[in-house]
Amino acid sequence: MNLDPPKETTSTVPFLEDLLEDDPRRERRGSGALIPPSGQAATQHHGDDHQVSKIGRLVLEDGSEFSGTLFGATRPVAGEVVFNTGMVGYPESLTDPSYAGQILVLTYPHIGNYGVPPWRRDDLGLPEWFESERIQVSGLVISSLSSDVSHWSAERALDDWLKQEDVPGLFGVDTRAVAKRLRDSGAMLGKVLPSGVDIAWHDPNTSNLVAEVSVREPVSYGTDGPRVVLVDTGAKASIVRRLVRAGARVLRVPWDYDFFKESFDGLFLSNGPGDPKMADRTIEHVRRALEQRVPTFGICLGNQILALAAGADTYKLKFGHRSQNQPCVEVGTQRCMVTSQNHGYAINVTTLPAGWREWFVNANDGTNEGILHEWKPARGVQFHPEATPGPTDTSFLFERFLEMLL
Numbered sequence: 001m002n003l004d005p006p007k008e009t010t011s012t013v014p015f016l017e018d019l020l021e022d023d024p025r026r027e028r029r030g031s032g033a034l035i036p037p038s039g040q041a042a043t044q045h046h047g048d049d050h051q052v053s054k055i056g057r058l059v060l061e062d063g064s065e066f067s068g069t070l071f072g073a074t075r076p077v078a079g080e081v082v083f084n085t086g087m088v089g090y091p092e093s094l095t096d097p098s099y100a101g102q103i104l105v106l107t108y109p110h111i112g113n114y115g116v117p118p119w120r121r122d123d124l125g126l127p128e129w130f131e132s133e134r135i136q137v138s139g140l141v142i143s144s145l146s147s148d149v150s151h152w153s154a155e156r157a158l159d160d161w162l163k164q165e166d167v168p169g170l171f172g173v174d175t176r177a178v179a180k181r182l183r184d185s186g187a188m189l190g191k192v193l194p195s196g197v198d199i200a201w202h203d204p205n206t207s208n209l210v211a212e213v214s215v216r217e218p219v220s221y222g223t224d225g226p227r228v229v230l231v232d233t234g235a236k237a238s239i240v241r242r243l244v245r246a247g248a249r250v251l252r253v254p255w256d257y258d259f260f261k262e263s264f265d266g267l268f269l270s271n272g273p274g275d276p277k278m279a280d281r282t283i284e285h286v287r288r289a290l291e292q293r294v295p296t297f298g299i300c301l302g303n304q305i306l307a308l309a310a311g312a313d314t315y316k317l318k319f320g321h322r323s324q325n326q327p328c329v330e331v332g333t334q335r336c337m338v339t340s341q342n343h344g345y346a347i348n349v350t351t352l353p354a355g356w357r358e359w360f361v362n363a364n365d366g367t368n369e370g371i372l373h374e375w376k377p378a379r380g381v382q383f384h385p386e387a388t389p390g391p392t393d394t395s396f397l398f399e400r401f402l403e404m405l406l
Contacts, residue, residue: 054194056170058103058141058178061189061201066178071145072162072169074194078202079103079138081190082344083179084322089389090158091116094137094167095130097213097234098300098342100273101204103139103190107179111171112146115154116161124221124244129153131236131388135165136213136273138204139192141178145171168192186318187344205316209274210234210282210301214255221250226265226405229253231286233279233301234272238388243268246398256281260288266295266405269302271384276304276314276345283308290378295404297397298380300343306380307371313351317367320344321382324390327363328370328383336363339383340390346382347371377404 056070060081083105084093090111093104117129127133140162149157162169170192182188189201213234222244230240230252243250248266253259259267267289272279279301286309289296298306304314321341329336337360347368349358359370359379372379385394 056168056192056194058105058170058173059191059193060178060181062181062185064181066141066173068141068170068173070168070192070194071159071171072140073166075166075168076191076193076197076199077103077139077168078189078191078199080204080344081105081141081178081182081188082320082322083107083175083182084342085179086322086324086340086389089324091129092131092238092389093342094135094140095127095132096236096271096342097132097136098236098271098273099137100209100213100234101138101202101207102273103141103192104137105141105173105175105178105182106143107175109143109175110146111142111144112158113148114151115149116156116158117151117153118155122241124241126221126237126241131238132213135162135167137167139167140169141173141175141192142169142171143173143175145169182319187316187320204273205275207274208278210255210272210279213273215252216254218254218257219252221252222248225249226402227251227263228266228268228405229259229262229264230268230270231255231257231259231282231302233270233282233305235270236384236386236388238386239268239270239299242386242395242398246402248402255279257285259285266297266401268401269296269298269305269380271300271302271342273301275316276301276308279305290373290376293376295377295401296379297401297404299386300341300382300384301345303370303380303382304343304345304347306378307347307352307356310356310371310373310378311351311353312356312371313348314345315348317344317346321362321367324387326369326383328360328381328394329363330360331358337393338391339369339385339394340387341383343382 058066081103085107087108122128210233214232225247228248233255324340326339326341349368359372362369370381385397
């Protein structure tokens, strides 16, 4: 297996939109989709007394623009523009804290057809259908917004949900063209703007996003089993749920919490947004845990924090991995697992210190998908074994972690 420094590759397979007309505002009929209005667009009030047209656009920092129709909150927003190729799971994706500060582009053409489930909590007090307490994306860009909602769990429409949470959306956009632009040119800053309105650019990666999405106080879940400290750097609700279901008692703590004043059996590092190097206090605490050989496991951002604590380096990917079908090969085996992913940074495996090695490798581009220590109880994965949304091929890793505590 080639373990040379990772390089992202791009596919030469054309998107379906390449074969169709280039007009991103072309009509879509007979599909239950909303058709972008022709002629004069309706206006509505925004902010103080000035009016904002329902016509909007996505503007990228390279100057490219993609027109569409506003839905949800009709206000301007700026952030980093990223794309996800998943076909399902927008309620989970929109509430994933890893998307904080980002404008999410969904390449699957038909969004909103199964609506939005009701807000309620499960027996652990976690959001039953969502991954956090609110929508985390700064904005949403899609191709076709469904006018028909049909699902047994649907309580409201996607448009209504975004309005209620004051999140701007843009539909009628050629999202495949946007994805191609980002794939070829790399991740870019962008803005969703109503007609005639502009705002300043905003780079979320210059902020400590982890501090913004982490819990403020420790929270406990479960009553039996070994006690696991979950460092919340943007933890999805499904991670807590899977740990408890696997047999752990979970103490969920803020990103900068000194968990050494607690009694615990293992350490779990969650997913989260932005540059892992911003979580400096988390890195310091994890470094101490490694020195004391505390059983430690990291997911996504947690995998990167684990590497930084060990002395390795991380870097920003050209356009990241955000999908539900990323193939990951376990090093030293012929096992390939299909995984759900959402990250823009990765570990530079050439900087791993002695005793550390790769655990998983991405079969598409060769980038790192996991690391482990050869004799200490410490390992992490770049993908999401809890899925939600996505395949559950690697859900067994939660049980594998608990075995490390025995």
